[in-house]
Amino acid sequence: MRIEQLTYLVTLFHYPSLTVASEHLFISQQSLGKAIKELESELQTDLIIRTSRGISFTEQGKEAVKMASSILTQIKEFQNHFLHLNHSEDSSAGNLLVLCCQAAYPQIMSKAIRIFQQIHPKVKIITMERDGLYLPSLHLQLYKERKDTEIISIINLPSIDEYPDIKIPDELSFHPLYKTKWLACVSKNNPELAKMKKISMKTLLKHPIIIQSPDYAYCDTSCIDHFIFNRFGTPNIKMVIDNLELFCQAIETNMGVSITSNIYANVSRIKNSKDMVLIDIKEKQNVQLGYFITNDMEHSGLIRSFVQSLQDVLKEFPFHE
Structure with a gap:
């Protein structure tokens, strides 16, 4: 039995689809299916039920997930304990600057920083x-x-192959961590859109567009939303807002429509809104949450440790599906 088999099992429980779970794990469906079958063979019991409609977990499978989650938590505590010991001597000095896109802040960052500081309490x-x-x-x-x-x-980045106008400096390298997606934000009071199960970008572009961005006024050509909308047409950008509350009010009162990531959709103000509807976008998306570093930071101990903290948070993060 291997640790990754337990990780695969827990991930599959949270995302009960071989397709979705394999995307989150960055492995093929075949590899995921094979790992689960091998685990079932080792345990001599069926963990999941496979049907044409998808998969479900047996009672033994649910019990296995509970135990696997506990084991993985203990392994992480074990690792963190010795990482803390290994870094205790050199953690008195050092500064770490974390730049973060709006989509991941503060939903992921606050938890990742808390984990990181447990290991490096003296790093600024x-x-x-x-x-x-x-x-x-x-x-x-x-x-x-x-x-x-x-x-x-930390950035939520669309595929550069699909958006060739997005330029990344040669001095930086991008490392993907998690597959994400964008969702449409519309008012519950919009009679045309609110009842849709899925919506196309071209349909969205027929309506006034609202963009939430802290920097749009200074770098409109660098706004990810700008690139996404322009790929499907010419957006009628009605408002650009840098405040979450004002953004939500504008959507809720049907002043326009927008898009957000399934990470940012977990902000309590959006998640708990009774007057905003989040709708899946029809077009296929290739979006990944990941990180940029300069090439000379590949072997930085602090960077590696912070990335591990991010990965720990992402394993448990309740992405809006």
């Missing part, structure tokens, strides 16, 4: 929230200015 952490595609240029600027600081940028 600085966080900055910026619009996604403004991060690469800002990252390089701060990298040149802050020689005593290690820098990582």
